[in-house]
Amino acid sequence: AQKITQTQPGMFVQEKEAVTLDCTYDTSDQSYGLFWYKQPSSGEMIFLIYQGSYDEQNATEGRYSLNFQKARKSANLVISASQLGDSAMYFCAMRELSGSARQLTFGSGTQLTVLP
């Protein structure tokens, strides 16, 4: 069974600095996708970035990059030049792509607070 672990319940970062949010995963599947979502206090889940298990390069989307280390089964999110609007809950998620289970499995989340 797939499992996502986020060990940082809360993180603080100074505005304009970079921050890394940790995510480790466990799966026996060889084909899977890893995702990061942002959830502001309004509740909506906002898709940030995606990394496929066979992608050789780390994914990047603007200020977001995913530090994918397959051997260590980690998929950390790096946010560069933090902004006050980045304060939110961040979830790491995974979907196994080769089986019949199509749902996303989420980690417990990290509450990020950006300080002015």
Next chain:
Amino acid sequence: KAGVTQTPRYLIKTRGQQVTLSCSPISGHRSVSWYQQTPGQGLQFLFEYFSETQRNKGNFPGRFSGRQFSNSRSEMNVSTLELGDSALYLCASSYTSGGAYEQYFGPGTRLTVT
């Protein structure tokens, strides 16, 4: 293009009642998935519908059910509500079943059971 919409946004029900939540996916999307989010259990998958057929179901009791219409709109129903059903219910739409990186979430329906 309009995003995923969910109605109602907030709902208060009494224990024992039933409730129906609605989700309208992004135009052209045929897959709708439902998730329950609670402080204690986090985000948990309920079920997925694709082309009016349930494709996958999470580990929830039979009180939780859903359906999808020919226009891809989906409803989920919870019967005999319990206090523990209080949660944020999120739906997500995607063009295909399993097209995870295309999965867009709606704003959620916050259900409170008293």
